[in-house]
Amino acid sequence: MQDDFEYDALTFRAPQRTRWYTRLWPACLGHGCFGQKRPQFQLYLIGYDPVGQLQRAASVGDVALVEKFINGSEYHINEIDRRGRTSLHYACAHNHPNVVAWLVSNDCTDINIQDDEGCTPLIKATQRDNVECISILLMQGADPHIVDFGGDAALHHAVIRGNITIAEKLLKYKANIDAKTEYGLTPYKLALYERQHQMAEFLIKNGAEAHSVLQPNRSLIDPEDGLAASKPKW
Template sequence: MQDHFEDDALTFRAPQRTRWYTRLWPACLGHGCFGRKRRQFQLYLIGYDPVGHLQRAASVGDVALVQKFINGSEYHINESDRRRRTSLHYACAHNHPNVVAWLVSNDSTDINIQDDEGCTPLIKATQRDNVECVSILLKQGADPHIVDFGGDAALHHAVVQGNITIAGQLLKYKANIDAKTEYGVTPYKLALYGRQHQMAEFLIKNGAEAHLGMKPNRYSFFFLQS
């Protein structure tokens, strides 16, 4: 009887493949993997998964638990994970303005702390298009001039995202409209590179210097490459 089971198993067993991940193919066919919608990871959120209890509470917007951890002295408010990401970073990345507001109301919070990529909570909130978090941070004194380790300030990230609302908030709090990256690229020039014409026009209206006298149009990208 056992021999018959083994024969049947061999009959329907998928061919053995040389690499472990190719052996997932029969399993996917059997469970309809290709009929499901593929999970889309949000830009700048890939790898931003909390590993500690405090960071996890902040990432899901659990204000009460965050308060319990901090007020009970179980964790320091600026405690970070191995990538130097604090609870404030996680709250900003996952768009929980209620957690952000509570954290920045504490005098001990380092609002401009940088993670291992040089991202402040303000930069992280800007990368994620989290307008309310950006607003709270700026009102509480977040510095819009700090650059990450790639040389980009929050305004550069707002331009890349094409988020005029956040760009306007940053300029309201005196962000340098002509700040240059380590490669000498200003927000205006970055907008042209990315064909963000509305953003480029917005920056011009707010005082950005037009490089080489260029105005935003559909040919600007090619002029910049020459």
């Protein structure tokens, strides 16, 4: 017993090295690193950062600089970046109606040009709830029937957002109130699926067909062929 005590007294016990995560934990407490959910964003709300000088000028609403670039023949008005986005896309995404108005007043502007997601400037403005930009685009002849590569037209995006003001503007310019998504959903059925009840009532009042009812957040069934469809990837 005495030998054991003397051995323990003479033995050098090196401090154990702490794991990296035990050192990280105290530093992160109270700073949101752990225990808090990160905000989830729809894909169309992020990743729309301009690349070129013309696109940057449009995204910050600098009309004078946009005009200088285009009139000085430094850039073409329909010039696209690697994502297929024009200065008009960026002006609509970042809500600069003054830039939008200047761009669409130019006869060379392709108002319905699509980016690499199939979004026209009108669809992009709808995704961002930018009402004034939408009004300018529609007055200048933007086509509300074009769908993106996910199969959704501007009206479908307005329904998902629950934006009745934009939906009303699109219908005023002859958007198809019964247009189907690639999953077979009309705007009315899409409103039910998204639990946008006020939007559903608005669409019924404006002539939407409601011959069948879709239960929200259930498997989607196409009433015409009875086949189950995949859940929309929104």
